Amino acid sequence: xxxxxxxxxxxxxxxxxxxxxxxxxxxxxxxxxxxxxxxxxxxxxxxxxxxxxxxxxxxxxxxxxxxxxxxxxxxxxxxxxxxxxxxxxxxxxxxxxxxxxxxxxxxxxxxxxxxxxxxxxxxxxxxxxxxxxxxxxxx
Amino acid sequence: xxxxxxxxxxxxxxxxxxxxxxxxxxxxxxxxxxxxxxxxxxxxxxxxxxxxxxxxxxxxxxxxxxxxxxxxxxxxxxxxxxxxxxxxxxxxxxxxxxxxxxxxxxxxxxxxxxxxxxxxxxxxxxxxxxxxxxxxxxxxxxxxxxxxxxxxxxxxxxxxxxxxxxxxxxxxxxxxxxxxxxxxxxxxxxxxxxxxxxxxxxxxxxxxxxxxxxxxxxxxxxxxxxxxxxxxxxxxxxxxxxxxxxxxxxxxxxxxxxxxxxxxxxxxxxxxxxxxxxxxxxxxxxxxxxxxxxxxxxxxxxxxxxxxxxxxxxxxxxxxxxxxxxxxxxxxxxxxxxxxxxxxxxxxxxxxxxxxxxxxxxxxxxxxxxxxxxxxxxxxxxxxxxxxxxxxxxxxxxxxxxxxxxxxxxxxxxxxxxxxxxxxxxxxxxxxxxxxxxxxxxxxxxxxxxxxxxxxxxxxxxxxxxxxxxxxxxxxxxxxxxxxxxxxxxxxxxxxxxxxxxxxxxxxxxxxxxxxxxxxxxxxxxxxxxxxxxxxxxxxxxxxxxxxxxxxxxxxxxxxxxxxxxxxxxxxxxxxxxxxxxxxxxxxxxxxxxxxxxxxxxxxxxxxxxxxxxxxxxxxxxxxxxxxxxxxxxxxxxxxxxxxxxxxxxxxxxxxxxxxxxxxxxxxxxxxxxxxxxxxxxxxxxxxxxxxxxxxxxxxxxxxxxxxxxxxxxxxxx
Numbered sequence: 001x002x003x004x005x006x007x008x009x010x011x012x013x014x015x016x017x018x019x020x021x022x023x024x025x026x027x028x029x030x031x032x033x034x035x036x037x038x039x040x041x042x043x044x045x046x047x048x049x050x051x052x053x054x055x056x057x058x059x060x061x062x063x064x065x066x067x068x069x070x071x072x073x074x075x076x077x078x079x080x081x082x083x084x085x086x087x088x089x090x091x092x093x094x095x096x097x098x099x100x101x102x103x104x105x106x107x108x109x110x111x112x113x114x115x116x117x118x119x120x121x122x123x124x125x126x127x128x129x130x131x132x133x134x135x136x137x138x139x
Numbered sequence: 140x141x142x143x144x145x146x147x148x149x150x151x152x153x154x155x156x157x158x159x160x161x162x163x164x165x166x167x168x169x170x171x172x173x174x175x176x177x178x179x180x181x182x183x184x185x186x187x188x189x190x191x192x193x194x195x196x197x198x199x200x201x202x203x204x205x206x207x208x209x210x211x212x213x214x215x216x217x218x219x220x221x222x223x224x225x226x227x228x229x230x231x232x233x234x235x236x237x238x239x240x241x242x243x244x245x246x247x248x249x250x251x252x253x254x255x256x257x258x259x260x261x262x263x264x265x266x267x268x269x270x271x272x273x274x275x276x277x278x279x280x281x282x283x284x285x286x287x288x289x290x291x292x293x294x295x296x297x298x299x300x301x302x303x304x305x306x307x308x309x310x311x312x313x314x315x316x317x318x319x320x321x322x323x324x325x326x327x328x329x330x331x332x333x334x335x336x337x338x339x340x341x342x343x344x345x346x347x348x349x350x351x352x353x354x355x356x357x358x359x360x361x362x363x364x365x366x367x368x369x370x371x372x373x374x375x376x377x378x379x380x381x382x383x384x385x386x387x388x389x390x391x392x393x394x395x396x397x398x399x400x401x402x403x404x405x406x407x408x409x410x411x412x413x414x415x416x417x418x419x420x421x422x423x424x425x426x427x428x429x430x431x432x433x434x435x436x437x438x439x440x441x442x443x444x445x446x447x448x449x450x451x452x453x454x455x456x457x458x459x460x461x462x463x464x465x466x467x468x469x470x471x472x473x474x475x476x477x478x479x480x481x482x483x484x485x486x487x488x489x490x491x492x493x494x495x496x497x498x499x500x501x502x503x504x505x506x507x508x509x510x511x512x513x514x515x516x517x518x519x520x521x522x523x524x525x526x527x528x529x530x531x532x533x534x535x536x537x538x539x540x541x542x543x544x545x546x547x548x549x550x551x552x553x554x555x556x557x558x559x560x561x562x563x564x565x566x567x568x569x570x571x572x573x574x575x576x577x578x579x580x581x582x583x584x585x586x587x588x589x590x591x592x593x594x595x596x597x598x599x600x601x602x603x604x605x606x607x608x609x610x611x612x613x614x615x616x617x618x619x620x621x622x623x624x625x626x627x628x629x630x631x632x633x634x635x636x637x638x639x640x641x642x643x644x645x646x647x648x649x650x651x652x653x654x655x656x657x658x659x660x661x662x663x664x665x666x667x668x669x670x671x672x673x674x675x676x677x678x679x680x681x682x683x684x685x686x687x688x689x690x691x692x693x694x695x696x697x698x699x700x701x702x703x704x705x706x707x708x709x710x711x712x713x714x715x716x717x718x719x720x721x722x723x724x725x726x727x728x729x730x731x732x733x734x735x736x737x738x739x740x741x742x743x744x745x746x747x748x749x750x751x752x753x754x755x756x757x758x759x760x761x762x763x764x765x766x767x768x769x770x771x772x773x774x775x776x777x778x779x780x781x782x783x784x785x786x787x788x789x790x791x792x793x794x795x796x797x798x799x800x801x802x803x804x805x806x807x808x809x810x811x812x813x814x815x816x817x818x819x820x821x822x823x824x825x826x827x828x829x830x831x832x833x834x835x836x837x838x839x840x841x842x843x844x845x846x847x848x849x850x851x852x853x854x855x856x857x
Contacts, residue, residue, distance in 0.1 A: 053283050053842055054240050062233035069274050077342060078857055081272045084346045086751050088744045096740060101726035102396055134364050139742045
């Protein structure tokens, strides 16, 4: 067990000297490769190269995969990734002060920031445009 | 004062158990490998093990290696501290779906090699967990990966939430798949699953797109807005540490908020000061602090050196003059001798002699003699002056008694005397100013020792004065910009009046032809007073006044900072180095986890957790509602937040009819529950092998025509 682990780690280091620099394509070719990087993968199939689906979808992110999935063509009633998502709230939206986090009863008409007391209002007046935008982007 | 908490760098979440079984014992058998693939953490081991042997973060750190020996990538969070420019961290997950099979492959490699497998193919069935409503595309990609690259014999998928639920039921001595609700709060999402009639009701699941990751990011943004200069310190592992240690879910949110208000009596207990570790470069600066005293000594030494050098130079100049004087005197003697000897030589011979001295005739020789005389006198006077004899004697004598040259001398002496007087006066002034400053400092120190409250009060009063000055200036500046303000109206009125005045004056002019375009402003000197009126009560804000006041404010702040730990400094004063790397964690402690319950706080347009529960429950009739609500399970990594369970119980209980029970079950370690459930499923449930996908089947049918068989914890396949 332990000895084998150590041995495998040794071969890891040695053979990794042969490995190419990193790139996503390289990563894929790492696994697709045949005999060069046979390291660690005694258990890996060396002769396999064509992973049709993986090579087709490699590099896509979640949104692209969802569109690839074509969830609209499914019959309704089946739960899928999109329709189990919860909708927007029906409850009253409590406003919290953008600066301190306490309950906000007032809104500054110029910047649209919520604030909870007059001291904070003075502080809001001294903020620059960038800072105001940052506070607003939190919401 | 709030308590100060230290952040230890990086919780190392990598765990590789020492009890990994020797592969030779398992080789040949059909033991399943159970892999609980989570978007935050991956847990894997043989199904027969009592607990997962491998627990590591589902990330890969890719290193752009400089040397050939360095590894190219590390799996998990256990990578060395390399410059972040060379390091990229990637995860196979995007939201909660495993989208990147090539990175997932590296994770599988890591798992299999650490389990000790050395055969050419993996000869063990694999049970893999997946999220609810996993995309079929990603599922297919992973089956392809496992079958093709690893030649796995059997493969099965299951929902992690249901496995965790079954484990919980088992611990509480209930049957698996009891009716109930599962709240699975993970890294990226929170799912609500329903088990009804001992079956997973997939079409009633609901997903809330808020998880631990969103909480961490919200915390990061909040801290960065308040402390923009600590941007480099606030790394993701430290944020996670803060989240795990200090954030909690507030029970009754509005009431809990009030406890963080600065007037509340609990505020010191609730707020925390988090001390970040100080980077090494700053620590060396602090060591240089102590050499400030040495610097002063050095300065004094340098001053003395300069003085000595000055003295030496003046001495050298004197010596030079002396020498010059002597030279000139000797030359003068020579020339005079020559002059006297004119009688002895004839005209032609004398001329030759003169040429040796570069003179054309006797007149030039005479002139030179005279010049030398004058020079010698001048040098003599200078030398005598440098001997610190203030030779202003001529000033005492009245003008009439002196001849012309002496008058000139007198004028020179007068100016010299004036210069000397001015220098002395300047020196005196400097000394008095210095003395005054020293006395001031002494007085202040005395006051501080004898009457510290008075000293503090004085400082604070001065500080408020300065601040009000700043405020006043800012207000006048703003009021000038304001178009509708008082100042602007006044200005407009003046302009309008002036305009109307000029028109009326034009009318007075008799001729209609001329004076129509002529502007009579300025002919009268009083007209210019209009500008004074427009300026109004504007103070003359001189730059120096503003700067001196700012400096004074800085100094006062420095003195007061000992008393006010939380004064935000600019980061320039090295004296308060610990304060520079501290943040005050107040409302954020409950505000960040609150986005699970009120996503509007962070801008997500979704229902909160309680509301989702309510909508979920309402789809059933009363009897089932009671059954379901009696058995709510809270699983998932994000459920480790303190106060989570209590909050759900309190809030949800309010929405239930009277006399109904809300019972929530939790675990000590909710993250491992799904692995335990999955291992149990693999070992003890017959359906596991019956419903597994076989490699032969995959080879025959290909990836697109696989028909998945359902078991108790499987997704709906389409």
